[in-house]
Amino acid sequence: MAVIIKQSSLTIEDYLKQEEKAIDKSEWIQGKIIKMAGASANYNTLTGKLHALLLFALEDLNYSVFMSDMRLWIEESQSYVYPDVMVIQGEPEFTDSQQIAVTNPCFIAEILSPSTAGFDKSQKFTLYRSISQLQEYLLIDQKSYRVELYRKVGERQWLFTEFIGKDAIVELEIVNIQIALSELYKRVKFNE
Template sequence: MTPQTLVQPVSPEAYLAQEEQAGDRHEYIQGEIKPMASGTPTHNEISGNLYIALKLGLKKQPYRVFHVDQRLWVPSQEIYTYPDVMVTRKPLVLQEGRKDTVLNACLIAEVLSPATKNYDRSEKFHYYRSIPEFQDYLLIEPERLFVEHYHRNSPKQWSLTEYTAIDEIIRLESVNCDIALTDIYADVEL
């Protein structure tokens, strides 16, 4: 019988200190540090397209739009992560004592990958749902035309709308904005 090695949990403070020095991004999940998967050119194109569409759609509105490198802290779940695209309402709420970690995401989008899609749909979505301001969640398939849009109807009720046609428009109630699938998948070969 081989003895098992116990992994000591890492404190949030130790994670943040390490992340400031790291060249790559890492998620912090309840005391564990996990490297984040690298994106493909298609993944980058889609997340960039969505960022631009939201930035233009929310121009002069009371929102901030972030892309890829903005860290999000989910305190009730003890999770630090970097959503592909995230929208917050102004004023921006930062973690106490930090200038680089957001708390108040109202919309989050993840471009799926084979390595993370199950996590993005299950545990990660569960973690995000504990954010009081969180209202809209987009899961975008990069290899085929398919977007899942979850919208919070009440504190414990979410509705799902699936988009599969290039001429469809996603209505994002939480930020009063429409996003066309043609914009999300612009310059992407499917």
């Protein structure tokens, strides 16, 4: 999804009030408001497919799976973001009784677009790494069979693995699931 970054004079409280009434979502990252733009068909297909695969695989286990409308509060950076897909092991820790934001994902996935790929790989991943529960971060390309997985292997250590091609299979250790790229990318249309 495309983003536009604006410096904001809004407080976090003002931002949350604004989001309650807003038609379009915005993220609040360290005092900046980032407007979320519309998404492509490939983005929607990949987000929905990953959510469904995780939801059905984890349905009877002690996990919660959320899509891009669930907000994530990152305490260390004082930021609210909307990851494309999140998984929480155990009970979700919400910021308040309205359950508008969670704080404890063990897995986050982002669908890359040309306008957000650099941001998702660098600044956003830096924010996500401050979440102590986070163990795996998945980046999904929407223009080819290509997935990047970052797995936490130690304090401030992340292992990068790249999966390329229709026959590749991604193994998510934190949720004990294998995802074939042929299944994940089914119905995704690549431009020639």
